[in-house]
Amino acid sequence: MGERIQFEEINGNGHEDSVHHEPRMKPAFVEKPIGYETRPDKRGRIYVKVGMPSQYRLKHHVIYESHFGAIPEQHVIKFKDGDDTNFHPSNLIAVHRGATGILTRRYRHHEAPAELKPVLLTMAQIDHKIYQKEKQDA
Numbered sequence: 001m002g003e004r005i006q007f008e009e010i011n012g013n014g015h016e017d018s019v020h021h022e023p024r025m026k027p028a029f030v031e032k033p034i035g036y037e038t039r040p041d042k043r044g045r046i047y048v049k050v051g052m053p054s055q056y057r058l059k060h061h062v063i064y065e066s067h068f069g070a071i072p073e074q075h076v077i078k079f080k081d082g083d084d085t086n087f088h089p090s091n092l093i094a095v096h097r098g099a100t101g102i103l104t105r106r107y108r109h110h111e112a113p114a115e116l117k118p119v120l121l122t123m124a125q126i127d128h129k130i131y132q133k134e135k136q137d138a
Helices: 059-068 097-106 117-137
Strands: 004-009 016-021 047-053 054-058 075-079 092-098
Touching: 054 059, 059 075, 059 092, 059 117, 075 097, 092 097, 092 117, 097 117
Parallel strands: none
Antiparallel strands: 004 016, 047 054, 075 092
């Protein structure tokens, strides 16, 4: 480790100088512990490490499942108030994937004021149930 490696470099004057460099040590890879939370990604989502070696899940999914059980098939977890940083269990709801399209296209949920978002979410769920019932009866 104490060995010095000699390199010949040319300085700005065009003359060779003898420069001594210490070999660099790579920092050891530090394994993140289970429960570690990542920084928000480009879309603002936070991931939680749930297993080794690198098993991560969305934080709001982990919280939802710990309070309400497994996420039903064909459902996504939405934030009732639209605030992606409010991870309180009362703010998380499982919504059918079909209702999310209605929520986005028909009600423009992403553009609505915060106080209207829970109402729009409920309306989209009702519209989706009506659609499913009509489809079933046809």
